[in-house]
Amino acid sequence: MRNDKDNIIVKKTFDFALDIIDYSEKLRSLKKFEMTSQLFRSGTSIGANSWEAQNAESSADFIHKFKIAAKEADETNYWIELCKASKYYPDPPAALFSELKSIILIISKIIGTSKRNKFSN
Numbered sequence: 354m355r356n357d358k359d360n361i362i363v364k365k366t367f368d369f370a371l372d373i374i375d376y377s378e379k380l381r382s383l384k385k386f387e388m389t390s391q392l393f394r395s396g397t398s399i400g401a402n403s404w405e406a407q408n409a410e411s412s413a414d415f416i417h418k419f420k421i422a423a424k425e426a427d428e429t430n431y432w433i434e435l436c437k438a439s440k441y442y443p444d445p446p447a448a449l450f451s452e453l454k455s456i457i458l459i460i461s462k463i464i465g466t467s468k469r470n471k472f473s474n
Contacts, residue, residue, distance in 0.1 A: 370400040
């Protein structure tokens with residue numbers, strides 16, 4: 354059984370996915386189905402890839418999973434920025450932006466550290 358209680362990126366991305374679900378449900382209730390689908394998939398994928406990286410087969414696989422998570426985080430940032438800028442969508446909660454920024458910084462650090470460790474061994 355997994356114990357990710359002390360794994361900060363797994364916890365943060367899981368909690369972020371729950372926040373994305375909440376905002377997506379708000380969009381869905383307003384019949385904003387296309388945006389809901391895009392945001393839901395990319396926003397929850399960050400955590401899924403971070404989670405999956407915990408069982409990576411190699412350091413290259415670990416880095417690859419986090420690179421995918423980083424791409425999904427960038428895409429998620431695009432969708433929530435788009436919602437914020439459009440007059441047709443409700444403003445996303447400010448916490449989404451701050452949490453996503455924190456997640457992006459942590460993922461970037463994980464990738465950088467993992468690359469340095471991989472090539473220094």
